[in-house]
Amino acid sequence: MQRLGLLILALALGGLLPAGAWAEARHFDMTIEEVTIDVAPGLKYKVWAYNGQVPGPLLRVKEGDDVEVTVTNNTTLSHTIHWHGMYQTNSWRSDGVPNVTQKAVEPGESFTYRFVADKVGTLWYHCHVNVPEHVGLRAMWGPFIIDPKEPIPIEKEVTKDAILMFSGWNPEVAQEYGKGGVPGEPITYFSINGKSFPTTQPLRVKKGDVLRLRLIAATLDVAFHPHGHDMLVTHKDGLPLASPYEADVIHLSPGERYDVIMRMNNPGRWIAHDHIEHHTSNNGKAPGGSVLVIEYEGIKTDDWYVWKDKAYDAGFYYSESMTKGPGIHDVPEHEGRFPELRR
Numbered sequence: 001m002q003r004l005g006l007l008i009l010a011l012a013l014g015g016l017l018p019a020g021a022w023a024e025a026r027h028f029d030m031t032i033e034e035v036t037i038d039v040a041p042g043l044k045y046k047v048w049a050y051n052g053q054v055p056g057p058l059l060r061v062k063e064g065d066d067v068e069v070t071v072t073n074n075t076t077l078s079h080t081i082h083w084h085g086m087y088q089t090n091s092w093r094s095d096g097v098p099n100v101t102q103k104a105v106e107p108g109e110s111f112t113y114r115f116v117a118d119k120v121g122t123l124w125y126h127c128h129v130n131v132p133e134h135v136g137l138r139a140m141w142g143p144f145i146i147d148p149k150e151p152i153p154i155e156k157e158v159t160k161d162a163i164l165m166f167s168g169w170n171p172e173v174a175q176e177y178g179k180g181g182v183p184g185e186p187i188t189y190f191s192i193n194g195k196s197f198p199t200t201q202p203l204r205v206k207k208g209d210v211l212r213l214r215l216i217a218a219t220l221d222v223a224f225h226p227h228g229h230d231m232l233v234t235h236k237d238g239l240p241l242a243s244p245y246e247a248d249v250i251h252l253s254p255g256e257r258y259d260v261i262m263r264m265n266n267p268g269r270w271i272a273h274d275h276i277e278h279h280t281s282n283n284g285k286a287p288g289g290s291v292l293v294i295e296y297e298g299i300k301t302d303d304w305y306v307w308k309d310k311a312y313d314a315g316f317y318y319s320e321s322m323t324k325g326p327g328i329h330d331v332p333e334h335e336g337r338f339p340e341l342r343r
């Protein structure tokens with residue numbers, strides 16, 4: 001081994017190995033917790049959350065890295081993690097599907113996933129046990145970003161990154177684990193990163209920013225529409241498009257991801273929202289749901305502005321986390337509350 005290491009070092013110093021030829025080993029520890037989150041005013045929801053957060057922590061690695069994730073299940077039901085989009089070449093037992101690639105991770109137990117990050121871009125991870133409830137209603141999902149060895153030119157221009165995960169909620173089963181995820185149930189709350197307007201957050205930008213939105217439809221259809229700007233659609237399900245195209249609405253089906261890049265050249269206050277109309281309401285009352293406001297720096301806060309007194313969380317769309325490079329990035333803004341007994 002030592003000799004091989006010296007050989008590789010010599011080759012690298014001699015410029016014979018391409019940059020980044022050394023895959024890095026990344027080990028992450030995660031837990032699954034039973035917590036309660038506040039989705040919307042008046043809607044508290046019992047979820048199973050990775051690291052107790054909704055969405056789960058950001059996992060970020062580089063293309064080709066050796067990834068190892070140990071997950072410990074601190075809940076009372078079994079779960080897994082599926083790495084959506086990853087090819088799992090020679091590692092199919094890490095695909096996270098219960099009774100197909102592994103036995104589900106039982107309460108109190110741990111499981112280690114090992115694979116090479118052989119797919120790039122905006123991926124996500126989610127549980128694969130009883131998906132209609134665990135993923136559809138109990139928030140078992142988070143973002144997984146794999147930086148490509150060779151980004152396309154416009155990616156290098158990006159000045160601000162944001163991750164938006166869309167989901168829906170059935171309020172009738174909010175307090176009862178083991179219920180819901182059935183056809184025709186009332187999905188009447190809609191959220192971005194686990195919150196419905198007005199408890200979503202502004203996305204703050206400066207004129208001249210090149211904003212990359214990583215849109216992830218976790219549990220439902222979305223028709224995302226930002227006002228005042230076009231989006232350059234650059235990536236679909238992580239992969240760069242041969243011909244990026246401009247759009248002002250982008251439709252995502254459940255599981256899909258699109259990366260869009262916006263040149264922030266139109267100062268003002270602009271909403272960005274799901275254009276499936278009832279997705280902009282909370283249990284039938286508008287405004288609500290999957291709505292946020294893009295706030296340009298330097299725009300006066302009018303006294304009638306709905307968010308004039310909003311407490312701003314810079315981490316809500318992972319923009320802070322995305323400045324930090326590879327690693328596992330917990331987001332305090334996404335933490336749920338543990339039941340009293342656990343304190």
Ligand SMILES: [Cu+2]
Nearest residue numbers: 079127129134
């Ligand atoms: Cu699960």
